[in-house]
Amino acid sequence: MAAQSKIKASELIGPDDDDAVELAKRHLVQPWPYAGSVGNEARALIGEGDGIYITDGSGKRLIDGPAGMWCINVGHRREELAKVMYDQAMALSYNTPWYTMNAPSAELARRIADAAPGDLSHTFFTTGGSSAVETALRFMQFYNNVRGRPEKKLILSRGGAYHGSTYLSASLNGRPRDRDWMDGADDLVVKLSSPDPFRRPKEMSIAAFTDFLVEQFRDTVARVGAERIGAFVGEPVQASGGVVVPPDGYLKRIREICRENDILYVSDEVVTGFGRLGHVFASRDVFGIDPDMITFAKGVTSGYFPLGGVIISERLLEELRRSNHPDALFGHGLTYTSHPIGCAVALKNLDLLEGGVLAHAREIAPYFQAQLKTLEELPLVGEVRGVGLMACVECVADRESKDPLQLDKDVGKRIDAHCHELGLLVRPLINMCVMSPPLIITKEQVDDMVAILREGISRTMDDLRKEGVWRG
Known part of the structure; x- marks a missing residue:
């Protein structure tokens, strides 16, 4: 990989992080907003990216689990x-x-x-x-x-x-x-x-x-x-x-x-x-x-x-x-x-893709899928499924009925919040967490991602039990 130029978000033209949050709340309409917060919402601020990682507004380094929106395939900060x-x-x-x-x-x-x-x-x-x-x-x-x-x-x-x-x-x-x-x-x-x-x-x-x-x-x-x-x-x-x-x-x-x-x-x-x-x-x-x-x-x-x-x-x-x-x-x-x-x-x-990234994606995909599959050991997880470098962890209240947690539609967001704290960004979809990292991810980074996701799900299970909305 070519040498990466370490440009910081603070060196670019634009407001500082605190100002950006306030400006968003006052002027920016986010995609897919709810009526109760439309035009008055600030979302997690992302300042920098490098390889498979991004850095949020507080300076926390996170694995970019969704690769942006399924798209940062060759990774962030590619000088080429x-x-x-x-x-x-x-x-x-x-x-x-x-x-x-x-x-x-x-x-x-x-x-x-x-x-x-x-x-x-x-x-x-x-x-x-x-x-x-x-x-x-x-x-x-x-x-x-x-x-x-x-x-x-x-x-x-x-x-x-x-x-x-x-x-x-x-x-x-x-x-x-x-x-x-x-x-x-x-x-x-x-x-x-x-x-x-x-x-x-x-x-x-x-x-x-x-x-x-x-x-x-x-x-x-x-x-x-x-x-x-x-x-x-x-x-x-x-x-x-x-x-x-x-x-x-x-x-x-x-x-x-x-x-x-x-x-x-x-x-x-x-x-x-x-x-x-x-x-x-x-x-x-x-x-x-x-x-x-x-x-x-x-x-x-x-x-x-x-x-x-x-x-x-x-x-x-x-x-x-x-x-x-x-x-x-x-x-x-x-x-x-x-x-x-x-x-x-x-x-x-x-x-870049044909020069080695595609071959790497094909080589690491079985490991990626196998490691994520281990999360099915957790009682909140109904199924882990996927192909290539895209996967979904679907949570259920009960594996027998496959109830998609109708008592709490924010399970995915709960898991994402815990994972964010631990160093991983996931894409929450109601009762699901979607993972589609940059194709350049290594086995060691897959291990890190799965370990954080396991802990994030475990913490969510503890939260649901304490609140009495789940007895798993």
């Missing part, structure tokens, strides 16, 4: 990426994508085509994951309009899914509480069951559960009508839904049903792409599927610059070029589509 940002900004900071182009975006599109499965050969660049999914869905609508099938627009999604925060992408979401107070394009979306083996009926085998999911999908297509369904959108692993890894063979069987019924299969790899599962893309290399489109973001720049995109099958583009409507306009674009700085950073990030 910082230098590329500077060099590209000094050469060309921006160009309008409406009637000009830049070289980094063309080269990045080629590199992505080389890594993508099947005939996915062309990329439309966006600003992040939500806009990538939105673009894929708008392309599906355009594609069917041009082909004379304006009724083929419905989208199949699943319980537990998370696909974004734009209006159309958010309409696909199926996590608890995401849509309780928010509107969506419900007339365009058909929801299916979550492919979560942990939540299957008690007496149902994994094989029977897989058959149930597949038959539900097939029955839904027959009931709704394949002539009305334009796309299925699915994460290979439901990330923000709690790292739900589908049963073996499930995705392949869903892919076949989509192919049989001319339904576009959109694989949402915003989280699983660019190394999280040890490969640039996981669709084929991990799950054996060749989608019609793949959406990506997050790890494509390791979080150093906002960038996302959708990779589109050559077959779909060729069908459009052969249509009877050569003047039909795909009226979709973003001011920062194909941003030269973002694309330059992504190219260097790919060099």
